[in-house]
Amino acid sequence: MRKIADWGNYPVIEAEVTGFDSAEQLRTQLEQPGEVIAFGNGRSYGDASLQKNILLTRRFNKFLSFDENTGTLCCQSGVLLSEILDAFVPRGWFLPVTPGTKLITVGGAIAADVHGKNHHVAGSFGQHVLSMEVMRNDGSVIRCSPQEKAEFFRLTIGGMGLSGVILNATFRLKRINTAYIREETVRAENLDEIMDGFELSDNWTYSVAWIDCLAKGDAMGRSILMRGEHCTKGELIKPDRLELPLILKQRLQLDIPVMFPNVALNPLSMKAFNFLYYNKTRPGTHSRIIDYNSFFYPLDAISNWNRIYGKRGFTQYQFVIPKSAGREGMRTILKRITESGLGSFLAVLKLFGEQNSFMSFPMKGYTLALDFPISHRAMQLFTELDAMVADYGGRLYLAKDSRMNAAMFEKTYPNADEFRQAISLLNEGETQFASLQSKRIGIT
Ligand SMILES: Cc1cc2nc3c(=O)[nH]c(=O)nc-3n(C[C@H](O)[C@H](O)[C@H](O)COP(=O)(O)OP(=O)(O)OC[C@H]3O[C@@H](n4cnc5c(N)ncnc54)[C@H](O)[C@@H]3O)c2cc1C
Structure with a gap:
């Protein structure tokens, strides 16, 4: 057990924290019955990645492929946006969307569907994801995209880690001429x-x-x-x-x-x-x-x-x-x-x-x-x-x-009910994805 918090240092909790280097290792960890949540780089401010059992994704951080012609990058979910910038700005590529910190993981960017200063022209990060692979609570891996398993794809983008652990994602970088x-x-x-x-x-x-x-x-x-x-x-x-x-x-x-x-x-x-x-x-x-x-x-x-x-x-x-x-x-x-x-x-x-x-x-x-x-x-x-x-x-x-309560979430997120039902179906089995936040606002 160790003390852990997200960026706001509120709340601070005691949790069992484990990392993984491979999908096989993660699968073994998901065999443990009970509730669990993925933790990227803890740059969300509250308790979205907190829970008594935490899966750290940061060690799962390899670049898998890059196409120089189209700027299409595939990487594991624990890669930081700063690592992408360090590797690709010198080659003339930039992130399609970036929040006000580069110290977040690709998994965190997708799960919160982050936005940047260009939202009015480029939308949010999730709109640039071409496909991804996600491990579900039973250890199976779902490959999804806007065309393939589209329902699961849209649940995962902005789904705050509740549909599964994002393993890797493919998205397109954009061309730049200078830094x-x-x-x-x-x-x-x-x-x-x-x-x-x-x-x-x-x-x-x-x-x-x-x-x-x-x-x-x-x-x-x-x-x-x-x-x-x-x-x-x-x-x-x-x-x-x-x-x-x-x-x-x-x-x-x-x-x-x-x-x-x-x-x-x-x-x-x-x-x-x-x-x-x-x-x-x-x-x-x-x-x-x-x-x-x-x-x-x-x-x-x-x-x-x-x-x-x-x-x-x-x-x-x-x-x-x-x-x-x-x-x-x-x-x-x-x-x-x-x-x-x-x-x-x-x-x-x-x-x-x-x-x-x-x-x-x-x-x-x-x-x-x-x-x-x-x-x-x-x-x-x-x-x-x-x-x-x-x-x-x-x-x-x-x-x-x-600190938001369940009534506020229900009232202001039009798809709250549908989301709750979908997550409840996905969570059937001995292991469930849930965070302190998802419990507080009544999703899990
Ligand atoms: C200084 C600062 C500025 C910021 N500016 C902006 C901004 O301009 N725009 C904006 O949108 N956000 C902004 N944020 C918030 C931040 O971008 C998001 O909270 C982001 O989700 C943090 O990513 P993380 O990797 O640290 O993930 P965490 O904070 O650890 O987790 C966030 C959520 O993602 C889930 N998650 C993480 N990894 C995975 C994975 N592999 N699979 C499934 N689920 C996963 C977690 O379960 C949790 O629900 C800012 C934060 C800071 C500290």
Whole structure:
């Protein structure tokens, strides 16, 4: 038994943790009766990969094949997105979709059906998966794709590890000419300006905003909109970049070596941080060329940054509301968050495009993601926010959740019932896939 948690360090549990190097080994482990769940790299925030019996996938991490002509990669599910980038950016290929950290596994990317800054043009990760192999609770392996065993395929994408352990996946990378991004930042003084900004950014491949959730009154919703495109070679000016356009220098890696005391993050320090961050960007529009790590993964530069929230841990409240409820809905919810003064550093705002899948989080509309240190008051606030999100026709992201109740899940995920029935059928037998989350929200 050992202590284990996902990224928010809440909850922390004692679990039996085992890894596997081969499908045969995994099959033997699945012969043990009882409940079990796959654990990728623990970058979900809550308890989606927690359970008293945990199967670590990280050792199952080989590249299996790559087609240079089409960019089609097949790899085992424990491969990290960072390992894919390290191997393939120098050859001129990039991920079709990437979240705000590259330290997640391919299995975790599929099971949570992660989204990135290009959702409005590329959809979620699962939409780029051509096929995969999944081991079921009885040790059998199902090969599935949008054409083959399609029902099982759509259950597994966004299925939070409940249909089985993804063994390997085949998906397509996209061509790039350089490892750099042309970034344009635009300062928005309030919520209306940032929403207008998103509408006008439709033709950009990547767009996202950092929003100051502590600013009130006329300044509520003030943000920095960041838009980006992969650079062509012609856009690079510096000689060292021109010479090796696909190779990046090693970047400085900082570390938070110990847990911070719980008092380190107080409303005053957070407000000061947000103020400084916002004012660091001058009004107007600014353009610069930066490497892809700085654009996509600024937080990965600080190892263990989750420790700044202390031993009590933190959670991320991420919701989406449909575009039709957009401005009014976001204004009402944001007002409640700013009034509470409980949110932490800058929050992330994004306009999603269309999404047509079974259990995935995105829908055409606005999503806001904001970290909160764990406290009784924050939990009370979430209950209020849940009601607002549900009333506006929105929902919460399972990959960030550690506290939603079954009624909220049922009300906001239209296929909840069908999903529960399908998982219950798949789980027949002595071994069942279940997580703390799946039990809490009533799936298993
Ligand atoms: C700094 C930061 C930024 C983030 N930004 C974004 C973002 O922009 N967009 C976004 O969508 N998400 C984002 N996330 C969340 C993260 O991308 C997801 O939670 C992702 O699922 C984590 O993958 P993981 O490999 O760490 O899996 P874990 O967190 O260990 O597990 C996540 C889920 O996947 C299942 N799972 C893992 N491996 C397998 C497998 N082989 N077979 C079956 N099921 C499996 C687990 O059972 C669990 O249900 C962010 C997280 C962090 C920490």
